[in-house]
Ligand code: NAI
């Protein structure tokens with residue numbers, strides 16, 4: 024993609040209704056909600072506010088598409104071809120979709136173009152290639168029997184996604200679901216419904232049959248909860264807050280729906296004195312501040328070895344002081360606003376708590392500008408393991424720096440959390456790196472890098488950071504059921 028140097032134009036909003044059974048419809052109640060541009064706080068568009076009745080209709084459409092074809096009876100290779108077509112259509116429209124993400128989410132246009140959209144296309148292509156490669160095994164069993172397994176679609180999937188990477192979280196869920204032959208109802212986050220609705224249109228254009236993908240925009244406790252409770256839904260795939268996942272688990276206990284969760288973290292990022300400090304400083308800065316700190320895997324606990332602590336903090340301070348905040352449609356902008364007032368307030372509260380518990384606020388700590396939900400890149404030093412800002416997910420541009428003395432203490436401290444999503448280690452010593460890679464309880468460990476994602480590499484959490492994995496073959500397995508067939512040969 025060409026580098027952009029000029030202010031990017033605001034995209035048109037083309038779709039604001041529910042997408043059910045291949046048709047655009049108002050919500051059953053007729054209600055709408057405003058989705059806002061977080062940099063200016065203005066309402067961009069009124070979007071259909073789906074609720075239980077819309078979810079009912081969407082699940083019915085998905086059930087019909089699952090059981091009556093043509094999706095379920097189509098050759099697997101043809102399913103794959105249509106998925107490739109969808110990826111092509113998204114790629115052809117990537118600039119406009121990136122602008123739609125910037126409008127709805129507030130993320131810098133340069134990030135949306137360089138990260139969100141290419142990764143979205145890549146994830147869909149990766150899973151398109153799997154559509155005709157999902158197969159069972161023949162298994163030698165005792166006696167005169169032929170035993171084989173089939174991997175069948177798990178069924179109708181309810182997919183609930185967050186607002187931090189709207190298009191990408193969609194691709195992580197549509198990709199494996201489509202490849203496996205499932206049908207789905209997606210509820211995008213109420214803050215960011217627009218790219219999902221546009222991609223539903225593109226899916227139809229790509230030849231994904233009506234009813235296979237349905238979208239019901241709306242709020243969590245209404246539309247989301249209705250999807251979770253719906254008896255016609257076989258699986259819920261959710262990304263968001265731990266407490267929401269706990270609610271979903273309680274709600275699905277009676278039906279024992281399949282569940283996959285990708286939740287938050289308080290990921291340790293560990294820098295040894297023997298690391299390439301330029302790379303480590305840049306990597307540690309991006310690990311936390313990328314996407315306004317709104318990343319589930321943000322490197323929010325930065326452990327720095329004692330002997331380089333002050334020098335390292337100086338590098339981070341310089342980077343924070345020169346970070347460009349402002350209009351996310353300006354290609355020079357590095358940091359945009361937080362997603363909404365709630366998140367802004369939550370972050371400011373944590374900044375207050377950090378100061379009151381005795382950490383030193385070295386950069387930031389304030390709102391930036393007078394309009395929009397901007398928070399200055401904030402850095403706390405003197406943070407100890409017990410402090411609230413070292414334990415709880417802040418989901419904003421607030422970095423906690425902790426000191427450590429030796430490798431012997433570090434995995435215990437890194438693991439002293441109920442989270443376990445990601446971690447990173449910066450060192451030139453391979454023995455140290457691999458020792459920590461084994462000792463740290465996290466779904467992903469990066470060594471001398473951070474935030475390296477690939478559609479083929481499984482991603483998900485240990486402990487309370489999640490259940491199951493997305494991406495890779497592991498991500499696909501979560502969308503199939505294994506059926507064992509045994510034939511008597513007597
Ligand atoms: P959330 O978990 O409430 O929202 C995520 C999605 O779940 C949205 O689509 C929402 O409408 C839906 N939802 C909410 N309540 C629901 C319910 N009862 N039943 C079904 N669906 C429901 O997260 P929220 O409130 O947007 O953010 C709160 C915190 O969660 C953040 O500050 C952050 O710490 C964490 N978070 C983590 C994310 C991740 O990538 N793992 C993404 C977003 C938030």
Ligand code: MG
Pocket residue numbers: 243264267
């Ligand atoms: Mg919530």
